[in-house]
Amino acid sequence: MTNTLKKITFSLWGILILIMAAATIAGKLYGIKVAETYIYSSLFFIGLWIAATILSLAYICKRHLKRRKATCALHLAFILILSGALTTHLWGIQGSVHLRQGANPVTTFTTNDGQTADFPFGVSLKQFELAYYQGTFAPMDFVSILNIHDGDTTLTGKASMNHIYTYRHYRFYQSAYDADQQGSTFSVTCDPYGIALTYTGYVALLLAFIGFFFDRHSYFRKLLHHPSLKRTVACLLLLIGSVAALEASVPPTLPKKTAGKFGQLYVYYNNRICPLQTLAKEFTTKLYGRPTYKDFTPEQILTGWFFYYEQWKQEPVILIKDKNVQNILGVKGKYACLADFANSTGYKLDQISYAEITAKELRAIEEANEKFDLISMACNGSLFKLYPFRDKNEKQPVWYSLTDELPISIPHEQWAFIRYSMNLLAEKTAHHEYEAIDTLIEKTRIYQKKEARGFLPSNAQFRAEILYNEMDFTRPLAMLCLTVGMLSYLFYCRKLISEHTDSPQISCLLLAILGIIGIYLLVLISLRGFISGHLPMSNGYETMQLMSLCSILLTFFLYRKFQLAISFGYILCGLTLLVAMLGEANPPVTQLMPVLASPLLSIHVVTIMLSYSLLAFIMLNGMTAVVLYHTRTDCNEQIIRLQVISHLILYPAVFLLATGIFIGAIWANVSWGRYWGWDPKEVWALITLLVYATALHPFSLPYFQRSMFFHWFTIIAFLSVLITYFGVNFIMGGMHSYA
Template sequence: MTTSNQLLKYSSFGLTGVLILALITATILEKTQDTTFVIRYIYGSPLFILSWGVVAVTSFIYLLKRKATKQAITFCLHLSFILILAGALTTHLSGIQGAVHLRQDATSPVTTFIVPDGDTPSFPFQVSLKEFCLEYYPGTSAPMDFISTIIINDGAKENHEGKVSMNHIYSYRNYRFYQSKYDEDCKGVTLAISHDPYGITITYIGYILLLCCILSFFFQKRSYFYSLLHHPLLHKAAVVYLLFSCYSVHSMKAAEHPETLPKQIAEQFGNLYLYYNDRICPLQTLAKDFTIKLYDKSSYKTLTAEQVLTGWFFYYDDWKKEPIIHIKSKDVQKLLGIEQGYACLSDFVDVNGYKLESAIQGNTEIKDRASIESANEKFNLISMISTGSLLTIYPYCKEEGQQVIWYSLADKLPQDMPEGQWIFIRKSMNYIAEMIAKKKYEEVNKLLEKIKMYQRKEAKAILPTDTRFNVEKIYNNINYNRPLAMFCITIGLLAFIFYCQRMIVQKSGNTRTNLLLNIVLAVIFIYLSTIIAFRGYISGHLPLSNGFETMQCMAWCSILLTFILQRRFSMAIPFGFLICGLTLLVSMLGEANPRITQLMPVLSSPLLSIHVMVIMVAYSLLAFIMLNGVTAIILRYFSKDSKIQIKRLQIISEIILYPAVFLLTVGIFVGAIWANVSWGRYWGWDPKEVWALITMLVYAFALHPSSLPLFRKPMFFHIFSVIAFLTVLITYFGVNFLLGGMHSYANG
């Protein structure tokens, strides 16, 4: 390689590494400073922009020097990135971003809008708000869409009318209007404005070229990827020998429990409709969430969630003596004077009132404030259940066609409510309590049926269908992710250890064991498919809207990829178990109390679902590569003659790396298109966006072994794959729980 080529290579790859460090620094500074600071001094600085330009130019010249034009697809793939950067630069130099506030009661149309620097450029037309409409999910107060009808007066005889809603823009003369926010009285809106006819066009051309090149890449017959697929080492079978170990979940012995309703009667309570989390669901859902929140499990001793909830409601004096509230903090345990980590409600209260609150006032020695807040939350939750304020089971519709409002036992009822209806809502549960005290459970069943008949009569148009209602009850009963996670991790670890042992002694495995493990994987795959499908059916949208759901999706993807990869890569079997188990475990740690809620308006887009799904598949593939690297490192230090096996593992990882990086790239740019459609900018330098870009750039180094010879060395490649996976962990977990940002899933 000539000196000029080397200079171009080191300039391109070296400066890319510097940009990665700058991006990492920016996300850390954004946490310690603020977003405005990093946008002004890093993302928007001339040096940063110039660096990207130098990378683009040197990379393009380097491609020409190396005669990459002979490989048209590879050349066009790199050209697409240059076009995307050119589009971004054009947007930065000539694009206009701003906002305009419109009111229905305005006396005259608006002719100017505000841009970030405070200037007020003029429209080449006049714009006014005809109507704003806030739509809700049926029977709830959860917003479903924000719709603004605007009028454009361009001097013509007829005005132009357009609608702006979430994920639906209105464009006129290259001015794009996006729904941003609305006034409290719902008579005014703020619309985001974007005027960028050239930058968006260039960027989208880059996106289209990128997608076409990625799809075409895998069909090239004279490519490095094609040579990897036909490498002779892949045809040497290496079968995994695993031991299957039965996993038994530890269950609590039946013990004395406080007084509660019989199981069948408690289930009848769970069959009532409930307004919860801005939707209508079985009361059983609240019971399950309530029990998990208190006890970290969906049951208590031998009692069901419905028995726990009704126990606190009808037998409060008995239940307040039960050590059901799990307190993890040693400081809080000491304050409350409890042992073994479980507190009774009576431990929270003394003659002077709320014991914990009075104890922590002025106490500067307590460091674990999060546990105190958790204890407070549990105490307040019990209070809301015992007073009935969470039991919003009584719908009321003043007139047909009006919105249905749901009331709890503790809510103040409208003064104009019919007397009979008022008495029924106020007295029905008291009468049930009386029948329960007398143990007249047949009467209790009749009264519960009357409440349900009232619910159906008053809210018949907005209640979920019987099928959806019953599916949610089934989902509540079969959702056992935690024991499944531990099962998968146990099997995966045993499989991984014994596979490595077989590779060290160079022995083949047992095909019957592989068949048995595949059957187990198939059962898990069917189970995950079922609960994901149920969750999607219950919520009415693809279940990819929060951390819990995306981790479930990744677990599902890992098993699917195991079936695809194991034909040439038998190590995929233990990897599949491990990734599935770990992602399920993380889903439970990230959200111990998962909620099924209505989708926010901005998230109601198929582009977002594609974006999340594609990136989850990419992360799963990168996890396989990382575990492959761990296997190679173990072989290197425990086996004297493992060069061929380590090289084979490298080839497998390189094969997986191409679709992994390409899927991550596609996922990033699909997300950019969704962002552009939703709020007028395809890149906002949010920490999640930045770390996804960092991940893509880091792994992209490994796709250039001809230019970077170090990646031809098997052990360097494997060590790199293990270290590089840290960027994936930071992208998903570090951003979620440490760096924050609008993409954070930390709060589910």
């Protein structure tokens, strides 16, 4: 009976994993609404969850897990969370309401299924305010003051991003606002019992996680005393507690010193005020794929396009990856000149039939068009928003370029300075009067400080951003880590195969270099956070940098009894840095979206990245075991030891992943009024959790007690991590996508 119950229970969880994976594919092909309607919200899918939960509870009782209190509490916490989700689905109310300032109180709202529901009170919008980041027009927060009319009582409350207003179990979340800033749209939820059950489950789960590591009857504690580990215990407990060639011709440029002074100017770029050096670096990287060209600095390249357009338009500096676009432009190789974009009949990319090209070819053409337009903006000066002007009626200055239409109220002297200063610089450049250029640049900087006084970034932030631009060498660092990692991996594998004695000097040298790399990454991440004013965890580039740092930290926790961790640390650090550069080459430092300005998001990202790092270590450990198995005949003891180490690491990895998912759910509930939305990233994170959780049941699933089965599982299971992060971010889309 128990065996049959076990088979049915685990089979149901396997079916749920397959259905959820299929649903994400269906959502990509036919739209997320189709997946939600016909899969996630279907009675069959909900019934499967209920059946799997009930059978799991029955199996727990049959196994008499009540004697292992922490393990029992762990499973009961998950059941409580699922019960809360079912309660929300059956009785929770979700919808939206639109309010206008000065309008009569509203007593109804529209539910998500298109029906109308009544409030037991009236609600009106007293005031709406859009707050901006200092000196910019990038929204920092949306703030609405609400009036609640309940009988003869009128109450006032505030709703903003990450700040919920609650009255009589109805929760109002700031969702959107009208273009005239006189109205606001709110997400509305009423789910007192479902949220209470779910949050209780989250707390119970966290307590169960903590208790599990100290439960003397847990399998984790038995693994800690495994004879193959000897004195590895302290190390792991510490871990758990720590959370192309130069061309013959050289185009003319400004001298490096003079171009560097241009980089010291303020510029309004990407919805924030930053050094012009940042714009120059991102301009060059966007164009060429790298921040330098022919040993020129980014400032020399950007100003070269403005001051020496005729010469620079012949430079093969525009990266074109797509073969079809290369053929259209008539270039051989990956790089095109600006002159290649046109012929005697006009612009080449306008001469093709768009009806006959694929979506992929269209994206490649659009990318080439974007680079052409970017150069055009640099050449005509519209890219250089260097000139702030604050009208008497405006709260903050607006930044203009020399080609922008200037306000009528601007004094003639300022109008002339904005219109002609860049042209005067071009004239001085033509005559090589570099001292005069330096003087004009300094006058521009003085003008900026005077006109935008009180709205500029602090001097410390400005200097920090310049330092960040100058010390960001992520690409060569990635290649260095990968090279050292692979060489050291071969070295340590050779030691395992041939049973050579230890080489402490080499290990100490590798650890020292890795420590320096870790310090460098920590400084880089800290600078980026200081510049942006928020923890740098808001996009793919930043989270990959964080994962690189996590892999280094984990290496120092694991290396004493597991020397391969050193090479694993290098390989993981290199791969994640390389992915950061490939996924989003030198992404801009941006102001944080209001909904992302929550400490819960930072905790969520750190926890998830730590989990992914641990799972990557386990995967590399499995690959090592496979190499040993096929190269030696007397390696059984070492393979078992690698299995025990991986199994020990798997517990904190899975628990961190679960914790990260549920912290993300709380953040989503605070921000949008729902803690689960079947977004592809959420679904695949849950799939990954369930996949790896199966390996935590070695007594119920005895195959996981077999060393090679376990190692192959860790290698194959890591595909779910790759899909969760890369597949969703760059292919499937969704609101979690970084693409």
